[in-house]
Amino acid sequence: MILYVLRRLASAVPTLFLIVTISFFMIRLAPGGPFDLERPLDPVIMQNLQRAFGLDLPLWQQYLLYLGNLLQGDLGPSFTRRDFTVVDLFRYGLPVSIVIGGLALSIALVVGLVLGALAALRQNSWIDYAVVGTATFGITIPTFVIAPLLSLFFGVMMGWLPAGGWGTWKHAVLPITTLALPQIAIVARLTRGATIEALRSNHVRTARAYGLPAYVVVGAHALRGAVLPVVSYLGPTAAALLTGSVVVETIFGIPGIGRYFVQGALGRDYTLVMGTVVVIACFVIVFNLIVDILYAWLDPRVRYD
Numbered sequence: 001m002i003l004y005v006l007r008r009l010a011s012a013v014p015t016l017f018l019i020v021t022i023s024f025f026m027i028r029l030a031p032g033g034p035f036d037l038e039r040p041l042d043p044v045i046m047q048n049l050q051r052a053f054g055l056d057l058p059l060w061q062q063y064l065l066y067l068g069n070l071l072q073g074d075l076g077p078s079f080t081r082r083d084f085t086v087v088d089l090f091r092y093g094l095p096v097s098i099v100i101g102g103l104a105l106s107i108a109l110v111v112g113l114v115l116g117a118l119a120a121l122r123q124n125s126w127i128d129y130a131v132v133g134t135a136t137f138g139i140t141i142p143t144f145v146i147a148p149l150l151s152l153f154f155g156v157m158m159g160w161l162p163a164g165g166w167g168t169w170k171h172a173v174l175p176i177t178t179l180a181l182p183q184i185a186i187v188a189r190l191t192r193g194a195t196i197e198a199l200r201s202n203h204v205r206t207a208r209a210y211g212l213p214a215y216v217v218v219g220a221h222a223l224r225g226a227v228l229p230v231v232s233y234l235g236p237t238a239a240a241l242l243t244g245s246v247v248v249e250t251i252f253g254i255p256g257i258g259r260y261f262v263q264g265a266l267g268r269d270y271t272l273v274m275g276t277v278v279v280i281a282c283f284v285i286v287f288n289l290i291v292d293i294l295y296a297w298l299d300p301r302v303r304y305d
Contacts, residue, residue, distance in 0.1 A: 008289050008292070009289075012285045015281075015285065016278070016281055016282070016285070019277065019278075019281045020066075020067070020070065020274070020277070020278060021063075023273075023274055023277045024063055024066060024274060025059075025063075027268075027270055027273055027274065028059065028270070030268065053077065053079065066271075066274070070278070073087075074087070075087050075090075075271060075274070075275040075278070076271035076274075076275070077271060078264075078269055078271060078272050079267070079268070079269045079270065079271060079272070080263065080264065080267040080269040080272065081269075081272075086271050086272050086274075086275035087275075089257075089260055089272065089275075090257060090260075090275065090279065092255065093255055093256045093257040093259075093260050094243075094256075094257055094279070096166065096254060096255060096256045097242065097243055097245075097249070097254075097256035097257050097258060098242050099172070100172060100175050100176055100179065100241075100245075100248075100249075100254065100256065101179065101238075101240075101241030101242040101243070101245070102241075102242060103172070103176045103180075104175075104176045104177075104179035104180040104183065104241055105180075105183065105234075105237070105238055105241050105242070107176065107180040107184070108179075108180045108183030108184045108186075108187055109187060109230075109234075111180075111184045111187075111188075112183065112184045112185070112186070112187025112188040112190075112191060112230075113187060113188075113191050113223075113227070113230070115131050115135075115184070115188040115191075115192075116131070116187065116188040116189065116190065116191025116192040116194075116195060116226075117191055117192075117195050117223060117226070118131065119131035119132060119188065119192045120191070120192045120193075120195035120196045120199065120226075121195070121199075123196060128192075131188055131192065132189070132192070134185070135184075135185040135186075135188045135189045135192075136185070136189075137185075138181055138182055138184065138185030139182060139185045139186060139189070141181075141182070142182075142247075143178055143179070143182060143245065143247050143248055144247045144251070146178050146181060146182075147174075147175075147178045147247065147248055147251040147252065148251060150174050150177060150178055151163045151164065151174060151251065151252065154174060155174065161173050161174055162174075163252075164251070164252045164253040164254075165252070165253050165254075166252075166253070166254050166255055171252075171254075174252060175245075175248050175249070175252045175254060178248050178252075179241060179245055179248055183237065183241075186233065187230055187233070190229045190230050190233060191226060191227070191229075191230055193229075194226035194227070194228065194229045194230070195223065195226040197226075198223070198226045228295065231291055231294050231295060232291060232295070234287070234291065235284070235287045235288045235290070235291040236284055236287070236288070238283075238287045239280065239283035239284040239286075239287045240280075242283060243257060243258070243276075243279060243280045243283050245258050246258040246259070246261060246262055249262075250262050257276055257279065260272060260276065261273060261276040264276065
């Protein structure tokens, strides 16, 4: 297992290199630049700005300069927020995104696993139909519809919670709920299907034949195999939630890196967009590695030799 982890970490280096390279040149292909305004700047000022940020250099030199700075942990200055570097913005925005995404993921796991297991144990009952119907409805409604509706009802009409912004725990309730609801539906569907399949497997039948209590059969044997599809799904999902939801952070005005990414893309802030891509790529690689390790722990048949 240790050798496997080391190999995966070693393979992450060329993967990150390809992601950085493709992203660097693709963002440069977009029309416009970070200093293009509705009212054009004086040519002398434009030249000074480009010289100050190294944009007057040939593209290949800019690329090599960025790679050199990236190896030193320097993501560069922000072009649109000129008093801050990208690291400064992430130092404040990333914890906010992690708090919201982490709580939403935790709620989705607990509620989704419970509902999915309950529906599987009560298959073809009204509980099963209610869980499946609600989960299907929750999957089909996108977050850019859920977020404004929750903000309008609970924030504007009822006045129970802030409609946007960030500061107290009340500001986190609606964003966390918006992120958690679709994930609850997906986890519940995955858990239900996997639990039904696990309950019909040979080793569960054997455990029942030995006269083990129902809670031992379900908890120790059936659910352990049933969570495998959920674990596989959580790899990229956890990375996406913990690095900020673009839609949710933008609608609720949350200063996370998802919102920074949108502002950077609209303002052609090359370094801010590149920094977000690098952070998200690192999260995806790390969480996929964690998923593989959990897979081997949950399923003894899986071995990484």
